[in-house]
Ligand SMILES: Nc1ncnc2c1ncn2[C@@H]1O[C@H](COP(=O)(O)OP(=O)(O)OP(=O)(O)O)[C@@H](O)[C@H]1O
């Protein structure tokens with residue numbers, strides 16, 4: 001059975017698009033057939049992170065409106081044939097995404113793929129609720145800071161009320177993904193600690209992604225970090241998160257890039 005996974009957050013800029021690409025590629029690496037969908041109409045970032053911006057011809061709105069067939073809009077990844085992208089439109093007409101249209105497209109995708117990973121726009125308005133509407137599973141991306149945690153709390157409320165599953169009296173499976181975590185800064189009290197976040201958001205933790213330059217490096221070359229540097233610290237954390245998503249028990253840790261830590265120490269001493 002295909003699973004619809006929404007990557008959501010409430011607050012903007014916390015790492016949803018990065019995580020959609022990284023989790024999608026990690027799932028595909030494990031042999032699953034995966035499509036990542038950009039619901040961020042107007043901004044259209046996922047194609048950049050996936051390195052497919054020059055290959056976008058049709059998009060989600062074209063398919064929803066019946067101007068293009070799904071197969072015309074899907075972009076198959078050049079590195080992994082079981083990974084595809086359904087891009088967003090750059091038009092500003094967000095209202096073109098109707099609930100029925102999205103449901104129809106998702107149903108068609110369910111027949112072709114094992115995982116449908118939806119990159120949500122920021123906020124708690126229509127775009128975000130449309131992206132989560134048909135989800136079976138949600139990954140709530142949160143940074144270790146108060147405003148991000150508060151917005152995640154609101155999104156969790158919406159997942160429990162505004163989704164199809166919630167309306168049927170069922171539950172969307174919810175997971176917390178803590179991103180851009182810096183253990184040194186957390187220890188110094190400059191960021192919330194993992195336990196502080198878990199105390200406020202009582203949903204199970206699926207991973208801790210460290211703050212890492214590898215993420216920026218990967219996005220600059222148009223590659224999910226899990227493909228570009230699979231052994232880096234953030235990639236290890238994303239691969240572990242995928243194993244947990246699939247029901248495995250994996251011990252929780254905060255992977256670190258030893259090299260970059262040395263680099264930082266060296267850099268500080270030299271300064
Ligand atoms: N683990 C990380 N380490 C360092 N930088 C990161 C990490 N995760 C994300 N970033 C950076 O944070 C910025 C925002 O990430 P991203 O675009 O994925 O967030 P978003 O939640 O999708 O934003 P929006 O709400 O605007 O859609 C990007 O510049 C990205 O490279």
Ligand SMILES: [Mg+2]
Nearest residue numbers: 016017040045
């Ligand atoms: Mg985004």
